[in-house]
Amino acid sequence: MTWTGRLAELGVELPSVPAPAGAYVPAVQSGNLVFTAGQVPFVDGKIAATGKVGREISPEEAKAHARTCALNALAAVDALVGLDRVVRVVKVVGFVASAEGFTGQPAVVNGAxxxxxxxxxxxxxxxxxAVGVAELPLGVPVEVELTVEVGESA
Structure with missing residues (x-):
């Protein structure tokens, strides 16, 4: 089965790739690796939430937003090289805008x-x-970036 077939089986649709909010591209390929830019929880072109995890955003909500970030990152990979070329996920980096004293970053990034x-x-x-930070772009609670290994195109 293909990865796009697996997404369909799960009932998951990749979103449109969010437009960059600065002077960068959503993903780049170097050799057999694709690196995504940090993806925030954009849904239908809008920020899904703002605030700090452990204060305005619950850890459970933040975990769902991390999942959205990962979907946006997969969309960037798909747009650049095609999702079905992915051989494996190599690394995930998750940033969590954390209220003072919040230490549950790993559980949040588990969403991705x-x-x-x-x-x-x-x-x-x-x-x-899984890194706790004071602030993230646009006030979002979570940001995720991926590194994936890709094979040759079909």
């Missing part, structure tokens, strides 16, 4: 990691960083 596991199975197992 769990989606990647659902889609790619063993090929979705990855190294990861």
């Amino acid at each position: 990691s769990e989606l990647l596991g659902e889609v790619f199975g063993d090929a979705g197992k990855h190294a990861r960083s």
